[in-house]
Each structure stands twice: as structure tokens, then as C-alpha cells.
Amino acid sequence: xxxxxxxxxxxxxxxxxxxxxxxxxxxxxxxxxxxxxxxxxxxxxxxxxxxxxxxxxxxxxxxxxxxxxxxxxxxxxxxxxxxxxxxxxxxxxxxxxxxxxxxxxxxxxxxxxxxxxxxxxxxxxxxxxxxxxxxxxxxxxxxxxxxxxxxxxxxxxxxxxxxxxxxxxxxxxxxxxxxxxxxxxxxxxxxxxxxxxxxxxxxxxxxxxxxxxxxxxxxxxxxxxxxxxxxxxxxxxxxxxxxxxxxxxxxxxxxxxxxxxxxxxxxxxxxxxxxxxxxxxxxxxxxxxxxxxxxxxxxxxxxxxxxxxxxxxxxxxxxxxxxxxxxxxxxxxxxxxxxxxxxxxxxxxxxxxxxxxxxxx
Amino acid sequence: xxxxxxxxxxxxxxxxxxxxxxxxxxxxxxxxxxxxxxxxxxxxxxxxxxxxxxxxxxxxxxxxxxxxxxxxxxxxxxxxxxxxxxxxxxxxxxxxxxxxxxxxxxxxxxxxxxxxxxxxxxxxxxxxxxxxxxxxxxxxxxxxxxxxxxxxxxxxxxxxxxxxxxxxxxxxxxxxxxxxxxxxxxxxxxxxxxxxxxxxxxxxxxxxxxxxxxxxxxxxxxxxxxxxxxxxxxxxxxxxxxxxxxxxxxxxxxxxxxxx
Numbered sequence: 218x219x220x221x222x223x224x225x226x227x228x229x230x231x232x233x234x235x236x237x238x239x240x241x242x243x244x245x246x247x248x249x250x251x252x253x254x255x256x257x258x259x260x261x262x263x264x265x266x267x268x269x270x271x272x273x274x275x276x277x278x279x280x281x282x283x284x285x286x287x288x289x290x291x292x293x294x295x296x297x298x299x300x301x302x303x304x305x306x307x308x309x310x311x312x313x314x315x316x317x318x319x320x321x322x323x324x325x326x327x328x329x330x331x332x333x334x335x336x337x338x339x340x341x342x343x344x345x346x347x348x349x350x351x352x353x354x355x356x357x358x359x360x361x362x363x364x365x366x367x368x369x370x371x372x373x374x375x376x377x378x379x380x381x382x383x384x385x386x387x388x389x390x391x392x393x394x395x396x397x398x399x400x401x402x403x404x405x406x407x408x409x410x411x412x413x414x415x416x417x418x419x420x421x422x423x424x425x426x427x428x429x430x431x432x433x434x435x436x437x438x439x440x441x442x443x444x445x446x447x448x449x450x451x452x453x454x455x456x457x458x459x460x461x462x463x464x465x466x467x468x469x470x471x472x473x474x475x476x477x478x479x480x481x482x483x484x485x486x487x488x489x490x491x492x493x494x495x496x497x498x499x500x501x502x503x504x505x506x507x508x509x510x511x512x513x514x515x516x517x518x519x520x521x522x523x524x525x526x527x528x529x530x531x532x533x534x535x536x537x538x539x540x541x542x543x544x545x546x547x548x549x550x551x552x553x554x555x556x557x558x559x560x561x562x563x564x565x566x567x568x569x570x571x572x573x574x575x576x577x578x
Numbered sequence: 579x580x581x582x583x584x585x586x587x588x589x590x591x592x593x594x595x596x597x598x599x600x601x602x603x604x605x606x607x608x609x610x611x612x613x614x615x616x617x618x619x620x621x622x623x624x625x626x627x628x629x630x631x632x633x634x635x636x637x638x639x640x641x642x643x644x645x646x647x648x649x650x651x652x653x654x655x656x657x658x659x660x661x662x663x664x665x666x667x668x669x670x671x672x673x674x675x676x677x678x679x680x681x682x683x684x685x686x687x688x689x690x691x692x693x694x695x696x697x698x699x700x701x702x703x704x705x706x707x708x709x710x711x712x713x714x715x716x717x718x719x720x721x722x723x724x725x726x727x728x729x730x731x732x733x734x735x736x737x738x739x740x741x742x743x744x745x746x747x748x749x750x751x752x753x754x755x756x757x758x759x760x761x762x763x764x765x766x767x768x769x770x771x772x773x774x775x776x777x778x779x780x781x782x783x784x785x786x787x788x789x790x791x792x793x794x795x796x797x798x799x800x801x802x803x804x805x806x807x808x809x810x811x812x813x814x815x816x817x818x819x820x821x822x823x824x825x826x827x828x829x830x831x832x833x834x835x836x837x838x
Contacts, residue, residue, distance in 0.1 A: 248785040253796035273786035274634070276796035286781060289689055290696035293785030439616045462614045 245270035247499045250283065250294040252276065252486070255347070256507075257515035264506050270499060287312050292493040295500040298486050301336040302558045304343045307489065313342040314490040320501040323508035326528035330550050331485060335557075343487035344504060347516055348523035350542045350553060351394050351482040353475035354437075354456030356447040359385075365448075367475035370402035373450050374421050379428035387440065388450040390432035392571040393556055394482060395422060398450055401479045407554040410563050419570045423577050432575075438462065441472050452484075453542035457521030476541045480552030483545075485525065517543055601814065608807035615804050625808040632805065638793040639809055641704060642773050643816075645789065649711035650768035656712070657719025657768070658761050662753070664720065665727040680717040687714060688781035695782065702784025710782040711772040718771060719764030726760025727753075762824060769820075773813070 245268070249256075253276040261272050275294070277283045280303035287297075288310060299307060307313050318324065324344060331345045355367050363381045365372055372378045373388065388395055397407035399418035409415075430446060440446035441459040449456070453474055460472040488507060490500045506512055510528030517524045518534050523543055530538060537543050545553060559567065607615055611622035629635060660676045663669065679687060691710045695702060734756065738748040754761075776791040783792060790813070794806050 246786070250785065253793075275783070275785055275788060276792070278796045282780070285689075286692070289692045289781065291692060291702060291781075291784070292696070293702060439614055442614055443616045466612060466614065466619070 245496070245499065247272050247496060247503055248293055248295045248494075249274045249503070250277065250297045250491075252298060253278065254520065255298065255486075255516065257519045260507075260512045260515045263512070264503060267506070268499060268502055272503075284310075287491070292491075293495060294491045295494040295496050296503055297489050297491055298346055299489065301334065301343075301485050301487060301555050304487050304489060305336045305558065308337060308342055312492055314492050314494060314497060315341050316344065316490065316504070317501060321505045321508065323505050323528075326508055326510055326513075326526050328525050328527045330547075331525040334485075334555065336555065337487070343489045344508065345525040346486045346488045346507065347513070348483060348485040348525060350453045350476070350523060350545070351389070351398065351450070351484070352453055352456070352542060353477060354441060354449045354451050354459060355473055355475055356441065356444065356470050357473050358470035359447040367473070368478050370398055370477045370479050372448065372475075374399060374402050374425045376424060376428060379425060382448055383428045384430045385445075385447040386429045386449065387431050387433040387437045387446050388429055389452075390434040392567055393559075395432075395450070396567065396570075397482045397554075397556060398477075401477065401481065404479065407480070407482050408557050410559060412566060415567065415570060419574060422574050426574065426577060442466060442468070444468065444470065453540075454520050454522050457540070457542075461521075474540060474542050476545075476549060478552075480554065483523075483553035483555050485555060604807050605811045605814070608804050608811045610804050610807075613803050615802070615807070625804040629805050629808045629812075634788065635790075635793060635805065635809055638788045638790045639813065641788060642790040645704060645708045645711060646769050646773040648708045649715050649772040650765050652708075653712045653715035653768045654719050654761060654765040657716045657764055658723050658757075660716060660720040661723030661727060661760075661764075662749075665724050676720050677717050679714045680721070684714075684775075684777040688778040691778065692781040702782060703787050706782045706784065707779055707787060707789065710778050711768075711775065714775075714778060715768035715771055718767050719761075722764040722767065723757060723760045726757045730756050766821070769817075 247268070247270055249272055251274055256274075261274075265272055277286075280300050283297065283299055284303055284306055287294075287307070297307075304313075321344065324340075327345055331348075332340055337343045353367055353370075353373065355365075359382075360367055365378055365381060373386065379386065388398075396415065396418050399421045400409050400414060401407055402421065403414065403417055405411075405414050405418075433440070433449075437446060437449050437451055438455050438459045439462075441449060441456070442462040456472060456474050463470065463472050488504045490497055490504075494500050508526065510526055510530070511532045513524060513526040514529040514532030516522055517529065517537060518532075521537060521540070521543065523545065524530075524533070530544065533543070541549055607618075608625055609621050609623065610618055611624065612619040657676075660672065664673050664676070688710075691706075691713070692702075695706050700706060730753070735748050735752050738752040739745070743751065774791055776795055779789050779792060783789065790809065794802065797803075797806065
């Protein structure tokens, strides 16, 4: 029966490999459920050194993924990093553990402008981690050549400007982001839910659509860097990345960030502790650690994310501190809005408008 | 030998190009000296060096392989048994049970498996992912094996029994070798399905369990670097190696029946 020997050996090896997994878990572990590339490797190393533990990361790429998985009952995560409206959904679903503020002395480092928001009054469950704004990204050489403004949504929506850059513009393929930008352009709040205002916004978008090259939420970084696209409605972190890539590839132009004077959407990601966290003690230590200016700054230095930590400023690379998307100045802060969840009826209406927009010529 | 028409050659060439050129591009661009990977910049082995130092990515690839090997091994055994049973007996419940996971939308299967594991208080991890993969692979193996059995000459098994072979021996020495190409095809299919599954894995993976598709998918938001090409190239080489070894071990496994 020689042929039976190999399957048995295979089974033994596999069983041994599976058995190995829990063996490795003997050391203290902190399970961090995070966005990919959303913490600097040196920060993790330093935390592992101070806590004598191991940080195990798992990644998600969308708040909805995280919500779906936790809603179905997944457990084992200590710290999660959801965006504010997802924090609200998690609180409503009873998924979070209240934070023991006495264990978070570094909370004082956070700019009060980002605390006590309607998403989590008094920060009972969450503290800000990092953020991004949805703004304009542009190719400095081309914009200068064409004499276009870069500090207003008009350049994305007004055919007067758009005809000069026809086919060189992309906008995010996201109904709530694009509607928010159009509402801001019209002078309304990004969270305006008046159906009349939505109709106006849809009309603005439809009028501008023929001039856009695409609705693009994934490859616009690349398109900007290569020079195919000159103007985008996109996330500040992505635009920062596009410029890094363009410089690394030795392009003559820069990809710069333009913050519209009408205001923009702000997305704040927050650290929260899951209710079934196996190690809430380590989770609190980790959160307090990440609220130290130096550790928070390392992420900004890595990906150009906005930083809600006032103490981080002195650790951030000088060329980054000037970017309005990293440390929005007071007068800009007042014009930035975090998106709230809409009701089911409102979402249905927006989907209908979005479909009409997508189908229009 | 009959001369084959140029059209046949052209079609074959086109089909092969369609299948293999994208793979070739992945391989070529894994040597590209550009983080962006939008255009060819220059040759480098940096991404392989980076990969060798990237514990996250290597752990993910290791997990993917471990799960795929386990899922294909177990589901091949169970799937073959199911295929034989479905062929030999007039069953009504088993075929439905075995084949449903093929038709059911992945997202449904993923969510229901997650809820099931949570109900059982089963710790999510490598084991839960492997179990989930086995569950959806069985059906595919069973289908392939049953198709193979349908084309088999039943009298051969009967002849073996007439000559005094026990049912087990008749299966082992006559039926199994005859359906082996189907079994191997089923195993390879299960392996492929398991190694690139995202949806079901996403739901059934626990904290800290990362497989290659999960890892790559989470990188899409930030831009996929040639490191992903590098790890894909290595996986392709490994798969190729497996197939070559399988073909060497038994030259007839991957070919159709010899002409009679």
C-alpha cells in the first residue's frame, strides 16, 4: 500500500502546520483591524518594544466591509479604525466598549476641533486617529499654462473652465462624495438633504459630465503621475502620493493639492475598542501611545494624511506642515464637513439621481 | 499526417495569447523599477528583495498555500466519494446538497458560514477558512468526477468483481485509476478556487488571519506595487511546478484518453 503513505504524510504535515498557528500566539498580542498601510512600521516596532507584545494587523478596504463583518458576529479584534459615520453605526449596533479616559492622558494632544463631534458626543467610544479631505488635485504645469484657478470647485463643475481641460479631468466614482462637492459648489452644506438642492446638484453634475474623462476612484493616482489627467476631485492622501510618485519618476511637473474656498468633505478615522476585545488593556495602551505626537506624526510623514494631533506638528517633515490638508488652518476647519449617514429614503433618492447621472450623455 | 489548416493555427495562437499574455505581463512587470508600475522604467530585482523582507506578504502567501493544499486534499477525497455515490446510486438529496454550494452566491455563503461559526463559538482563523473552502470545493470535485464516471465502461468494474476482487479492491485497482484524470482535474480546480477566493475568505477569516487575496485587495486603495506582481510570479511558478511534477509522476494524468 505504498500509495497510501504520501496522503498520510501530507495530512500529518498539514495538521502540524495548523497546530503551529496557536503555538505562535503564546506571546501577548494586540489585534489591530486597520486600513492597509495606515500605520508606520517603525511605530509598530516601538510599540511592540514598550508593551512586550506583538501587533497583529488585519486589513479592510472599506468601512462597509468592517461593518458587515462585525455585524455578522466576528470577534477577536481589539482596536478598529473606522471613519466617523461608521463609528456612529458601530455605537448604534452596540459593538464598542466605552473608553476609560483615565488611561488616555495623551488625549490632551488632540486639537479640540476634532473632539466631541455629533458622531460620538464627548468621545465616549472613539478618539481621532488621522484624516483626509476630499479636494482638488492638479498638475501645476498644465494649470499654470491654461491659467485655471485651483481654489474653487468651479474648476471641476463650471463648463467655462472645463472646456479648456476637456477629457483631462476625473471625479470620484462615489455618489456621496460628488454630491457633497456639488452642494458645496452651490453654497449648501455637504450634508444638505433638501431634495430640491439635490436636484440642483444633479443638474450641475450632468452639465459638467461631458467634459470629464471618467468617474475614477482607483487609478487616478497613476493617471495624474503619468500626466494623462491634469485635474481631479480626489482624496488628499492620494494626491500627496501622486506627487511623491511623480517626483520619484522624475517628472517635470508637480501634483499639487488645491483646497476649494467653498469648503470640502473631511473624513476622520478614529480608534475604537471592540466590545469583544480579547485585550482591552493593551488596546488602551495602544490608543494612548498613538496619541503621542511623535507616533501620530510618523503616519503623516509616511502617507501625507491629515493630522488631528496638535502635538504632532513638531515631528512632521517641514514640507508637509505647509499643506492645508495636513493641518487645516482655523478658517479652513470651519468649512470642512464630515459626511453624515443619510436615511434609507434619502439614499434611495440619491441612488436614483446617481443612476440618471451615470446614464446621461 | 493530415495538414492542419492555417485557420486552426491562427485560432489556437489567438486563444493561447489571450490566456497567457496577461500572465506574461504580470511576470515582466515584476521586474519593473517603478513603484507605480504604469510604464516600463528599467530592470530591477528590488521587488523580490522587498518581498523576501515583507513578513506580512509572506505570511499571507504561506497561509494561502496551506489552506489551498488542505482544502484541495480534503475536498478531493470527499468530492470523489460524493461523485461515485451520485453516479452509482439513484440519490435525490445528496446531489442537491453537494451541488448547492456551486450555485449559491458567494457572499451568501460567506455570511452564513460566519454566522454559523459564531453560533458554534468556533474561533475564526486558518481552520475556519479551510473548512469553508472545503465546503465549497467538494461540489466542483464531485461534478468533475461524476462526469468522468459517466464516460467509463461499467463492465470493467464488473469484470474485476467476477474475477474475485472485493468491492474495495475493485474500486482501488480498476475504478480509481480510470477516473484518476477526473480526480486530478478536480483537485487542481479546488486548489485554484481556494487560492484565489476572496469573498468567503473575507468573512470566515479571523483576527490576524490574512491570505494573499485579502492582502492584495486591501492594498488596492493605496495602489498596488510590483511587489504584488513578484508574489504572483512566484505563485505561478509554484503552480507550474506542481503541474509538471504531476505530469511527470503519471504521464497520462493530464492528457485525454489515448486513441483507441
